Amino acid sequence: MAGERMDREMRQQPEILSRLLARRGEIIGSVRGVLPGDLAGVVLIARGSSDHAAILGRYLIEAVARRPVGLAAPSVLTLYGSEVDYRGYLVVAVSQSGRTPEIVDVLGRARARGARTVAITNEADSPLAEGADVTVHLDAGTEEAVPATKTFTAQVAAFALLAGAFGSVPWDEDAWERVPASVSSVLEDPEPAGLVAEALREAEGLIAVGRGYLFAIALEAALKLKEVTGILAEGYSAADLLHGPVAVVEQGFPVLTFVAPGPARASMEELRAVLDRRGARVFLVGEDPTADLPVPGGIPEPLATIPVAVRAQQLAYSLGLRKGLDPDVPEGLTKVTFTR
């Protein structure tokens, strides 16, 4: 049946998240064990969905580590052969399969040049895991659908746990316990996604936008929509959207906005005013009770990214089915991309 695997994997998310949480102490301890004494910075390596988890990961880690965190540009090392000195750095590579050659290569180069290294992967015996000082095993089970769902939320959870290795996290630890239930309640309520999918059925393009922690979720939502439905969806931070690209938003153009209570809200409200003036069709995703795609409230913004991401998965899935596509195998895509 079309979309059967993606649907099954989405439903596995609460249990996978609970299992990761149960290993919280072990994960934090193992990463803490390899942290450089005088931390110069942190570099994250990823592509695709994992890259979006890493973009969120850099916010989560920088807030706790209090040293700059950045994302690697793999080609500086792999294409141009620059010999970058990574002494003092923790380098974290993220790959579902642990087999994307470029990611394995970049982590190896960083380690050879002084970095302490962590692999976040779903395959504990992959080349990536073998090449790292420490592995955070996602234990999410085989991913059979091409669009990553359970891997993405598990990666986000792994980054949030890993942040705890650097010091005390800026969210209530008890909040963690509410995340799996929040994801379950989203999964048990597919109607809102169906309604938004119906409204987007004829859309050729779409913009997904967030700010702060939810920026990465906007990017991931756009990727899921592209992969599963073929729609031209582009993700933006609210700040970047206003620096020019908002020019594409005409009367009736659909915009998915990701909004959390908290410091990013004011910026999203300013954006909303601009979008309304341009006549955009705005859909709201978040804990607001009037949201088109609501999520349960009461979870701190960094962790609320997880149920919000599941809403975006639901939307992509639902729109894909409505378009007569098979969400499990988007046309022409394969599971591991062999980038050099």
Place this chain on the structure above:
Amino acid sequence: MAGERMDREMRQQPEILSRLLARRGEIIGSVRGVLPGDLAGVVLIARGSSDHAAILGRYLIEAVARRPVGLAAPSVLTLYGSEVDYRGYLVVAVSQSGRTPEIVDVLGRARARGARTVAITNEADSPLAEGADVTVHLDAGTEEAVPATKTFTAQVAAFALLAGAFGSVPWDEDAWERVPASVSSVLEDPEPAGLVAEALREAEGLIAVGRGYLFAIALEAALKLKEVTGILAEGYSAADLLHGPVAVVEQGFPVLTFVAPGPARASMEELRAVLDRRGARVFLVGEDPTADLPVPGGIPEPLATIPVAVRAQQLAYSLGLRKGLDPDVPEGLTKVTFTR
């Protein structure tokens, strides 16, 4: 006349680049004077077009500095108030006007927490310049058209010069002298852009893709096309495009590919094969003699980004005029974006 200012500013580029080159020694010397003794890393701060110059800047600097270079996520500091320790870092902020409050704010926070700071700006007496240890003044003259053209190429040149402060650059210094003439010859030959614009006249969406140094130019080309023509253009690295988003490329979908001779070429050729299989309409930008938008050959890849960027400006300009729009003032955009 529609597009008069954008056209004038594009034509000023060779002279602006020559003036910057003439100040090469002064620029390198002033930045060298503030480099931390034991460099931990480099962080770049920017938004919009300047962000694309910074993405290229990170490649240019990392290759020479041999310490990790990353891009700031301003909201970690400005929204969430994280107190990141920047000791040992050089932090470079890029803003045409030097007045975007968020950029000024982030540079100030980094400086207060130990960073050595550089401003790259067109306004030598702006708040950004006043808040930095050293200013690289672009001296590009007032920018009156909303889409940044001369500022972008001047910023790229500034980054390439600034890289020289860290050590010896991986390109022949004489090559610099050929850049302004190369830009002139592109400007004197607008026909190819007119032909591609004609072919794109009815396109609703487009993908721009590069790898390595030209990745940033693909991003900038997509932004210029969005701003000036309202087309849904998205920029990608070839590696990321294959990780899912290629799903949107159907029969006849237009893709602009940015290709340079050099190590990124093989990856672009693999991508080309995938695009051809999917029936994309591929347009080639680069020094290849068969290119749809050719640039003069013989300039090393990092510096060839400048004439290639001018080809993309020409295309956006030409397509905007053909669509009956005024490239100088895209609908609803203003010059300085007051992001908080």
